[in-house]
Amino acid sequence: MSKKYAIGVDYGTESGRAVLVDLSDGTEVADHVTPYPHNVIDEKLPNSGVKLEYDWALQHPQDYLDVLTRSVPAVVQASGVDPADIIGLGIDFTACTMLPVDAQGQPLCFNPELANQPHSWVKLWKHHAAQDEANLINEIAERRGEDFLPRYGGKISSEWMIAKVWQILNEAPDIYEQTDRFLEATDWVVSQMTGASDIVRNSCTAGYKAIWHKKKGFPSNEFFKALDPRLENVTQTKLRGEVVALGTKAGELTESMAKLMGLQPGIAIAVGNVDAHAAVPGVGVVTPGKLVMAMGTSICHMLLGTEEREVEGMCGVVEDGIIPGYLGYEAGQSAVGDIFAWYVEQGVPAYVQAAAEQEGTNVHEWLERHASAYKPGETGLLALDWWNGNRSVLVDTELNGLILGYSLLTKPEEVYRSLLEATAFGTRKIVDAFHNNGVEVQELYACGGLPQKNRLLMQIYADVTNREIKVADSKQTPALGAAMFGAVAAGAANGGYDSIVDAAQKMARVRKDTFKPIPENVVVYEKLYQEYSKLHDYFGRGENDVMKRLRAIREEARH
Ligand SMILES: Nc1ncnc2c1ncn2[C@@H]1O[C@H](COP(=O)(O)OP(=O)(O)O)[C@@H](O)[C@H]1O
Ligand SMILES: O=C(CO)[C@H](O)[C@H](O)COP(=O)(O)O
Known part of the structure; x- marks a missing residue:
């Protein structure tokens, strides 16, 4: 045949x-x-x-x-x-x-x-x-x-x-x-x-x-x-x-x-x-414990389980929703690549664009290369990744982005790095929400455009989540x-x-090369994550609704 x-x-x-x-x-x-x-x-x-x-x-x-x-x-x-x-x-x-x-x-x-x-x-x-x-x-x-x-x-x-x-x-x-x-x-x-x-x-x-x-x-x-x-x-x-x-x-x-x-x-x-959801078998995952991240403009986090558990802010648990015979869990971040795109399009000074052009590279790659020279924590910046609201775990589209720690010396590549890190902290919130509520997460699998485009991003995710990440061999x-x-x-x-x-x-196949957490980075990122969590709860759980008040003022101003 x-x-x-x-x-x-x-x-x-x-x-x-x-x-x-x-x-x-x-x-x-x-x-x-x-x-x-x-x-x-x-x-x-x-x-x-x-x-x-x-x-x-x-x-x-x-x-x-x-x-x-x-x-x-x-x-x-x-x-x-x-x-x-x-x-x-x-x-x-x-x-x-x-x-x-x-x-x-x-x-x-x-x-x-x-x-x-x-x-x-x-x-x-x-x-x-x-x-x-x-x-x-x-x-x-x-x-x-x-x-x-x-x-x-x-x-x-x-x-x-x-x-x-x-x-x-x-x-x-x-x-x-x-x-x-x-x-x-x-x-x-x-x-x-x-x-x-x-x-x-x-x-x-x-x-x-x-x-x-x-x-x-x-x-x-x-x-x-x-x-x-x-x-x-x-x-x-x-x-x-x-x-x-x-x-x-x-x-x-x-x-x-x-x-x-x-x-x-x-x-x-x-x-x-x-x-x-289609990406899960696409990356070869057909059993529990393996969280699949479809990483592009947004990230969707997919996980299989054998029991129905309540997990804060997950997008849903659906029987047979991903692979027949399992409960399929989904969570997500509504902007990830979109945040980096926003910065590249709206926030980068002309000299960066000119330098990237002169070096025959694109602005993302230029920023990634320069951001890679920094150690975790070295930028002094911390960001909340809510440029398109928060999907999990807060489920609130009325939240907005935030960058803390600017100084007169802050460089574009530092801002870019802080944005990459913020999205990794957002993913860590999701991993913790599942893992601490009885839906085990042992390994991470990544697919989508981002793992192929940005190695620094992937290393940061491995360090922030303290988990090995396997990457799909498929480009699609x-x-x-x-x-x-x-x-x-x-x-x-x-x-x-x-x-x-x-x-x-x-x-399905994954690549031989994986991203493994680097122990000294894990330690620093743990500290930064604790700070992220404080900001996350302060602005996202009602202690200070300034983001919503700003929206209301904006709406008034527009009408
Ligand atoms: N080198 C890069 N580093 C980080 N993000 C990038 C890079 N190049 C492009 N992006 C972002 O990747 C996203 C597109 O991801 P992709 O997986 O190709 O698309 P989609 O999510 O539409 O399927 C865009 O948001 C873009 O800003
Ligand atoms: O919510 C979703 C899946 O449940 C969307 O399909 C997803 O967020 C869009 O993803 P992308 O543009 O990154 O492919």
């Missing part, structure tokens, strides 16, 4: 990439990236120019289809593989990235009459403008003693489905009315490939992002009624649809999409998945994981696999 292949498509925040994978050993034969033509829409709507409010982050659904029709044919062509040997395709996506669709499954923003209404567009995971709704969801759920709250670390996030749906209802009731269903973008893209009129939802986003439970389903209608009487039946109406497990075949590729994607019609399409780990799920959807009988564990065992 000839070699068989699957394709994984990873939808990130700014681009989508396709990877064509050899199913015998996981070799990534070809990959291709399509930057989203409209990128993140956070200032004004395309065409109409309608201005967006603060904290909004939208996307254009056509950009997702462009990834399928540009990157998929590109990998098939570059690999020289016969499309007849490509047996399955899986996708993974940022989440909760959601959109309203009509009865035909078309995004409302495709309708020219609705395109000038911001609420008709895709809300990206980092759309944070539903915080008022999230606060009320939490208040009401707590008052009613809803048993789902502990599964989400005590708080439902404004990034998630219910808060976003409610924001649409509150601010654009006409759009809410015209919505047939609210979908995760990952499920919508799958439906576009399978042409299925009955759209299936994947258990991962349903569980982590829409408060769905394998045994209990969604929260009760009474709960939704208590939020807002207009939401009473939302789970039977606009959130309806069969919820199926990861690895399930959602359907088969349609003739028309196959033509556009350069594939054969009828191949298996797996149900959608989330980027971070979520896409590799998605391809594995595509192979599972196809099944062993067709040259794929019958379970994700089988697929991961054959196809």
Whole structure:
């Protein structure tokens, strides 16, 4: 039998990439990236120019289809593989990235009459403008003693489905009315490939992002009624649809999409998945004790467990949410690479840019090299990593960043180093929250763009967490994981696999080189972490709500 292949498509925040994978050993034969033509829409709507409010982050659904029709044919062509040997395709996506669709499954923003209404567009995971709704969801759920709250670390996030749906209802009731269903973008893209009129939802986003439970389903209608009487039946109406497990075949590729994607019609399409969750088998983790960090613009922390535990501020624990047979735990930091990008774009003096250019390197690399010359603690700086709020463990998007310890001698590379360290302290908070609450963390696994881009960052993470870090050998780990799920959807009988564990065992690899904690650094970072924790609690747990007061003053000033 000839070699068989699957394709994984990873939808990130700014681009989508396709990877064509050899199913015998996981070799990534070809990959291709399509930057989203409209990128993140956070200032004004395309065409109409309608201005967006603060904290909004939208996307254009056509950009997702462009990834399928540009990157998929590109990998098939570059690999020289016969499309007849490509047996399955899986996708993974940022989440909760959601959109309203009509009865035909078309995004409302495709309708020219609705395109000038911001609420008709895709809300990206980092759309944070539903915080008022999230606060009320939490208040009401707590008052009613809803048993789902502990599964989400005590708080439902404004990034998630219910808060976003409610924001649409509150601010654009006409759009809410015209919505047939609210979908995760990952499920919508799958439906576009399978042409299925009955759209299936994947258990991962349903569980982590829409408060769905394998045994209990969604929260009760009474709960939704208590939020807002207009939401009473939302789970039977606009959130309806069969919820199926990861690895399930959602359907088969349609003739028309196959033509556009350069594939054969009828191949298996797996149900959608989330980027971070797909990365777990992608890095070869199928057992507890190993925390996987998907490190890019943000970090998602993924961990398997055998018992349901309550962990402060975790994003969620979902049965079978990552690997069937285990409880999947998720936590996260909503900005990491994004913070470094902010500094490079907004904070670096012209002489650094000029020096980097002259040396033929990019500004990140220049800053990393110069920051590496410092010992832990030597900058005298300490930062709070809340440039995009705090996802875990405080679950509060209204917190902001802070750098302490500036002097007239402070250098840009010192600030950069303090930002790298701040994100490592944020990860340490998460590791401690799991480990101290009975969900063991023995080793760290890293994947995503950052481990390949910044060695200093990775060493700091090993030192701050005092744990060895193994790095994925794959450059596109979520896409590799998605391809594995595509192979599972196809099944062993067709040259794929019958379970994700089988697929991961054959196809995943980590690099030989690992990052090991350096004992003398660990000691200094322990001291700095204690200081970080004090600042974290002071500004983040209500002792001094100055960050929120500043926001309120800003809002007043803007209106
Ligand atoms: N050398 C570097 N060091 C640290 N961060 C970097 C470096 N180069 C790029 N970045 C950051 O990496 C992030 C992109 O990560 P990547 O994993 O490629 O994307 P995504 O999260 O969208 O999948 C950006 O936020 C960017 O600022
Ligand atoms: O919350 C998520 C997963 O649960 C998002 O998908 C994630 O934070 C976006 O990640 P990135 O842009 O770094 O790929």
